[in-house]
Amino acid sequence: MNTNAADQYQDIRDGVRDLCAQFPPTYFRKLDEDRAYPEAFIDALTKAGWLAALIPRAYGGSDLGLTEASVIMEEINRAGANSAACHGQMYNMGTLLRHGSEEQKKRYLPKIASGELRLQSMGVTEPTAGTDTTKIKTTAERKGDRYVVNGQKVWISRIHHSDLMILLARTTPVAAVKKKTEGLSIFLVDLRSAMGKGMEARPIRNMVNQDTNELFFDNLEIPAENLIGMEGHGFKYILEGLNAERALIAAECVGDGYWFIDKVTQYTKERVVFDRPIAQNQGVQFPIARAYVNVEAASLMRYKACGLFDAHKPCGAEANMAKLLAADASWEAANVCLQFHGGFGFASDYDVERKFRETRLYQVAPISTNLILAYVAEHVLGLPRSF
Numbered sequence: 001m002n003t004n005a006a007d008q009y010q011d012i013r014d015g016v017r018d019l020c021a022q023f024p025p026t027y028f029r030k031l032d033e034d035r036a037y038p039e040a041f042i043d044a045l046t047k048a049g050w051l052a053a054l055i056p057r058a059y060g061g062s063d064l065g066l067t068e069a070s071v072i073m074e075e076i077n078r079a080g081a082n083s084a085a086c087h088g089q090m091y092n093m094g095t096l097l098r099h100g101s102e103e104q105k106k107r108y109l110p111k112i113a114s115g116e117l118r119l120q121s122m123g124v125t126e127p128t129a130g131t132d133t134t135k136i137k138t139t140a141e142r143k144g145d146r147y148v149v150n151g152q153k154v155w156i157s158r159i160h161h162s163d164l165m166i167l168l169a170r171t172t173p174v175a176a177v178k179k180k181t182e183g184l185s186i187f188l189v190d191l192r193s194a195m196g197k198g199m200e201a202r203p204i205r206n207m208v209n210q211d212t213n214e215l216f217f218d219n220l221e222i223p224a225e226n227l228i229g230m231e232g233h234g235f236k237y238i239l240e241g242l243n244a245e246r247a248l249i250a251a252e253c254v255g256d257g258y259w260f261i262d263k264v265t266q267y268t269k270e271r272v273v274f275d276r277p278i279a280q281n282q283g284v285q286f287p288i289a290r291a292y293v294n295v296e297a298a299s300l301m302r303y304k305a306c307g308l309f310d311a312h313k314p315c316g317a318e319a320n321m322a323k324l325l326a327a328d329a330s331w332e333a334a335n336v337c338l339q340f341h342g343g344f345g346f347a348s349d350y351d352v353e354r355k356f357r358e359t360r361l362y363q364v365a366p367i368s369t370n371l372i373l374a375y376v377a378e379h380v381l382g383l384p385r386s387f
């Protein structure tokens, strides 16, 4: 298969594939059915060091680049698993790495690298603000050596499976800042001590197997030392992490895309209808071939975005475009795969419907396709800001 072509990351690909092979489709099917967290899978990935790829050696990680991290994510999704359970760790950790104090880094990063601590949650989205992040209403008010948090978040994932969460809250009212992007700050919240003591979580049952929640803050106290970076600069810090996040999500979509293409290619060659394999019909071949072409193209844009990121060059446009192209390509491949499985595409035992649901999410989260187009229109093409 072309989709298994060797490249310079073959060692990483082989290592992740070998590990994923220990977790058969039945494992992920059962988790999906039970809406359970992939504990054993995440533990194995952590023990093998894959989730510490971006952590510098000085803090116990393997100091790899975003390109290598993207290959890890791609291979996880391509193996039929889903990276959602672990990708948060990769880019949340990046925020701590870039903006945390030396003391915070020494305290948390080695434990995150070893798996003793999980930093897999990020609390940004709010019910009334939506994508308009500067309108968030959750506040963190400084009182002596603590911040007191009040407000509400929605869609916050892995709260019950992470030890730490990065929280975005307003520390200065909008009326008191020059620009609405100012006055927001980020904090490290110890979820183990917050739960039930100022923070409540209400799970939202949803289309995919993700523990995602509404969060309610009622005078949650956070030690002032848990502020990351400078007070009031949190929005900028979150934005800086987004390019890495988008490039990694793009890689996950590429992985999904290859999974769908492999699956449908194999199935259509074997399925005989009207006395011949359905793959012999151009009406079947062409949509599969087109989806494959689009996955390959999206993968190239992912490499471009990661390469620029690793070279410390601006990559906002490329990371956004990679995310859009890859999310579209994986969704196209998902539709084609489901279509040519006929009725069996709807049967859980074939895994197609599960992966179909999972890959659909990327059109909306963590950033919707429309907002990426708005970014390209404004920041690449110089068109007027539309919102």
Ligand SMILES: Cc1cc2nc3c(=O)[nH]c(=O)nc-3n(C[C@H](O)[C@H](O)[C@H](O)COP(=O)(O)OP(=O)(O)OC[C@H]3O[C@@H](n4cnc5c(N)ncnc54)[C@H](O)[C@@H]3O)c2cc1C
Binding pocket: 121, 122, 123, 124, 125, 129, 130, 131, 132, 154, 155, 156, 157, 158, 206, 208, 210, 212, 361, 364, 365, 366, 367, 368, 369, 370, 371, 374, 386, 387
């Ligand atoms: C399973 C799941 C897990 C999630 N996990 C997390 C998490 O861990 N942490 C977290 O902070 N968030 C999380 N989210 C939230 C996710 O990031 C948001 O749902 C996403 O950013 C879209 O925001 P919204 O739902 O508020 O949509 P809205 O902002 O209400 O937008 C709704 C739709 O309108 C369109 N739209 C909005 N404004 C414009 C515009 N100006 N021009 C054109 N179209 C526009 C968008 O395309 C979008 O599809 C998660 C969501 C899901 C579904």
